[in-house]
Amino acid sequence: MPEQTRRYRSARREQSAAQTRQDILETARDLFITHGYTQVTMGHIARSAGVATKTLYASVGTKTQLLHALLAVDVADSKTTGLYGEVLRCKDLASAVTCLAHGIRDNTERFASSIDLLHSSMTSDDKARQVWEYVVTQYRQALRDIAQHLVALGVVAPHLDVDGTADRLWLCFGLSAWRSLVVDCGWSYDDTERLLARQAVNMLEDPSPA
Template identity: 30%
Template sequence: MATQGSGRRAEYAAATRQAILAAARQLFVERGYFDTRVEDIARAARVAVPTVYAAGGGKSGLLRTLIEDGVHAAEAGGIHDHIAAQTDPVALLRMIVDGTCDEFGKWGPLMRQVTAAAPKDAAVRESLGLAHASLRAGLAATASRLDELGALRPGLTVPEATDVLWYFLGNGSYFTLTDDCGWPLERSTQWLYECLTTTLIDGGAG
């Protein structure tokens, strides 16, 4: 019976944590990081304020947890194994562009708020850095794989190719195309793919 009771408590704690994280994410997106209070998160999650602090350590802790969970989910998907398994450079670029598009669709609303808040808060900058480091690691692996396949344009180094991928596939590019230019995400993704095949691959898309 003790084991069963412990299991129920663990399930309740996990459900409470997820409710708090979901409430924090929604409020960060709707109100912005600075205009969201811990009291608001507690009310939305239907828990006491001390429970929010116990689960995440306040707003900065919750934001970091949200980003860490996203990073871990991406890594658990085996992205680096998928990159290493690709033998067609054009298909590899298609996979990476589509993957960043999917992630932007999931995380773009939150990352807009994180990017806006980062210049004014060191903890937010640190969380943003975690997200950037994860993305850049995947892009560096992509550049290395393109180099292994002999697909990079002559004279283009792996670090330079990584920078090009970052320029086109970082959140900033998606924000510019979808927010500033008003492009649909599908059109933005196709244009980014075409730019990258022309810029990175020896002989372009052909």
């Protein structure tokens, strides 16, 4: 009986520690996004999370380790590259772009806090900058794969090659396009998705070379 009691208490402590860590991560994310990574101290995070500074360090390590833990949790689950398989089943430009716009919108909205976090920290943290560069590289490659499919189908303007199509997709659906409308202009994701999809179709059908 005493041994069972110890195991029960141990499991309860582990569960409590996991919840404390989760609370700390969520608090830190909110503070980093609101005030900027460089402006937030571990003391700020501890006070906002309602834990002792000693507990904070024991749970997540240093400030840099805390940031890396957030990035690992938030970015690792992105499914941007999986869009290719969905768009591949589309046989005309309008349906392919509609599918692409909706898939990217889903990722962009789902990972909005991650994108904000990277924006607030990548100028002062090399790891955050590396993660951002990795995300952009993967994103652009996914769009290039889709551009290759659209060119092969013959649904874009004849003067557009894979690079030209990929560049236009990036202009329409790159991270800055969504942030400009949603964050800077206050648009809804629904309106942004519709506008960017129409813009992409118009640019890819435009018969005049740029």
